Amino acid sequence: xxxxxxxxxxxxxxxxxxxxxxxxxxxxxxxxxxxxxxxxxxxxxxxxxxxxxxxxxxxxxxxxxxxxxxxxxxxxxxxxxxxxxxxxxxxxxxxxxxxxxxxxxxxxxxxxxxxxxxxxxxxxxxxxxxxxxxxxxxxxxxxxxxxxxxxxxxxxxxxxxxxxxxxxxxxxxxxxxxxxxxxxxxxxxxxxxxxxxxxxxxxxxxxxxxxxxxxxxxxxxxxxxxxxxxxxxxxxxxxxxxxxxxxxxxxxxxxxxxxxx
Amino acid sequence: xxxxxxxxxxxxxxxxxxxxxxxxxxxxxxxxxxxxxxxxxxxxxxxxxxxxxxxxxxxxxxxxxxxxxxxxxxxxxxxxxxxxxxxxxxxxxxxxxxxxxxxxxxxxxxxxxxxxxxxxxxxxxxxxxxxxxxxxxxxxxxxxxxxxxxxxxxxxxxxxxxxxxxxxxxxxxxxxxxxxxxxxxxxxxxxxxxxxxxxxxxxxxxxxxxxxxxxxxxxxxxxxxxxxxxxxxxxxxxxxxxxxxxx
Numbered sequence: 001x002x003x004x005x006x007x008x009x010x011x012x013x014x015x016x017x018x019x020x021x022x023x024x025x026x027x028x029x030x031x032x033x034x035x036x037x038x039x040x041x042x043x044x045x046x047x048x049x050x051x052x053x054x055x056x057x058x059x060x061x062x063x064x065x066x067x068x069x070x071x072x073x074x075x076x077x078x079x080x081x082x083x084x085x086x087x088x089x090x091x092x093x094x095x096x097x098x099x100x101x102x103x104x105x106x107x108x109x110x111x112x113x114x115x116x117x118x119x120x121x122x123x124x125x126x127x128x129x130x131x132x133x134x135x136x137x138x139x140x141x142x143x144x145x146x147x148x149x150x151x152x153x154x155x156x157x158x159x160x161x162x163x164x165x166x167x168x169x170x171x172x173x174x175x176x177x178x179x180x181x182x183x184x185x186x187x188x189x190x191x192x193x194x195x196x197x198x199x200x201x202x203x204x205x206x207x208x209x210x211x212x213x214x215x216x217x218x219x220x221x222x223x224x225x226x227x228x229x230x231x232x233x234x235x236x237x238x239x240x241x242x243x244x245x246x247x248x249x250x251x252x253x254x255x256x257x258x259x260x261x
Numbered sequence: 262x263x264x265x266x267x268x269x270x271x272x273x274x275x276x277x278x279x280x281x282x283x284x285x286x287x288x289x290x291x292x293x294x295x296x297x298x299x300x301x302x303x304x305x306x307x308x309x310x311x312x313x314x315x316x317x318x319x320x321x322x323x324x325x326x327x328x329x330x331x332x333x334x335x336x337x338x339x340x341x342x343x344x345x346x347x348x349x350x351x352x353x354x355x356x357x358x359x360x361x362x363x364x365x366x367x368x369x370x371x372x373x374x375x376x377x378x379x380x381x382x383x384x385x386x387x388x389x390x391x392x393x394x395x396x397x398x399x400x401x402x403x404x405x406x407x408x409x410x411x412x413x414x415x416x417x418x419x420x421x422x423x424x425x426x427x428x429x430x431x432x433x434x435x436x437x438x439x440x441x442x443x444x445x446x447x448x449x450x451x452x453x454x455x456x457x458x459x460x461x462x463x464x465x466x467x468x469x470x471x472x473x474x475x476x477x478x479x480x481x482x483x484x485x486x487x488x489x490x491x492x493x494x495x496x497x498x499x500x501x502x503x504x505x506x507x508x
Binding site: 146148149151152153154155156157158162166167170171173251252253254 | 313316317318335337339341343345346347348356357359360361388389390408
């Protein structure tokens with residue numbers, strides 16, 4: 001409880017002081033609201049435009065969650081294939097790297113042209129950004145099994161399948177979860193970037209489109225409101241995945257166990 | 262002394278690793294049923310290699326390993342406890358039976374018994390990281406025992422433990438060996454440990470590794486032996502043999 005308070009109070013204090021300073025600065029120097037709105041104007045915009053912003057949040061969230069789920073499923077599958085044979089890994093890993101280092105902004109237009117359904121196109125873009133940390137971390141984890149434990153299972157005459165389920169998979173778990181936490185943030189970034197590139201209107205528009213739209217209309221408070229919603233979503237994803245990691249590892253992994261002393 | 266039947270024999274064994282290091286050359290040794298044999302030698306003499314070859318981990322370069330009948334179950338204890346950190350004590354000891362496809366419920370009494378034998382009763386739900394080094398080694402030994410192996414191979418199992426813990430585990434091992442009639446091959450670089458534990462010591466010389474001499478010891482053991490004159494005398498003999506082997 002005490003530690004929770006010390007973790008929560010200082011950042012909250014900074015937030016309150018920061019917001020107050022911002023509001024005072026904006027009012028005192030009479031900066032027009034279309035250049036820099038104060039926090040109060042932003043909150044007002046958030047409340048006023050909630051009816052349009054909230055559905056957009058859901059669209060962005062759906063793409064992010066879909067991309068993260070696909071990245072997890074395909075990432076783990078690919079990592080498992082990599083772990084089966086050094087040759088498979090050596091043959092295909094460079095292409096995973098190529099996919100990772102190519103900026104998503106650069107290939108998003110192509111994908112949007114190729115894939116008819118915009119939502120699917122956005123999902124693919126976000127997936128491309130999100131999947132690499134999961135592949136590379138899980139592959140590393142699957143290959144990091146204790147050699148003596150492998151020897152022991154060989155001694156017991158364990159099958160490949162048993163070695164995989166009893167040994168490789170559990171030892172890869174902390175690595176996978178580390179990758180997942182990075183991918184969670186990246187999936188959101190990927191979704192937002194792809195939305196910016198797509199820029200499509202209509203009813204199925206995410207938060208990034210709301211930012212573009214508000215920018216064109218010089219509705220700067222609404223722009224900030226949408227931006228904060230994206231940031232909030234990112235923080236929420238991080239907190240959820242951190243919690244998942246903690247729950248999965250709390251009994252045995254050094255990273256999750258409280259140090260005593 | 263009447264000789265027990267041979268359980269496993271290594272005949273003219275050479276082992277050259279892929280990096281060109283010749284670990285063993287023309288090694289001959291016989292392990293008899295019910296023995297507690299120590300392989301004693303300086304580091305790099307191929308003691309661990311012998312154990313790994315007996316266990317079937319790695320190929321011979323030349324020679325043969327002959328088992329009395331077919332190769333039976335083998336228990337192996339490494340220098341480190343080598344436990345699965347994500348599994349409980351129970352889960353770790355259950356592993357060899359799990360690999361054999363034995364359901365958890367059916368394995369439970371055997372796992373419990375193995376835990377009792379090594380003094381871990383009641384620790385089934387603990388995780389390895391919550392245990393001390395000595396306790397972890399006990400888990401490792403229980404895991405080796407649970408499958409009731411024909412032969413127990415131990416690769417410097419107590420080397421990383423403090424002396425008090427090591428003495429305790431030495432005595433516990435001797436107690437178990439006496440009551441369970443196992444065959445144990447024990448690798449160590451400690452003269453004192455080998456004399457205290459073994460019925461027979463094989464002194465090995467290094468580069469390339471081979472058996473340079475053999476010392477037979479009386480088998481009756483209890484903690485008072487550690488301070489007896491006979492113990493000191495035998496340690497002196499074995500030390501001299503080791504010095505010869507290293508010369």
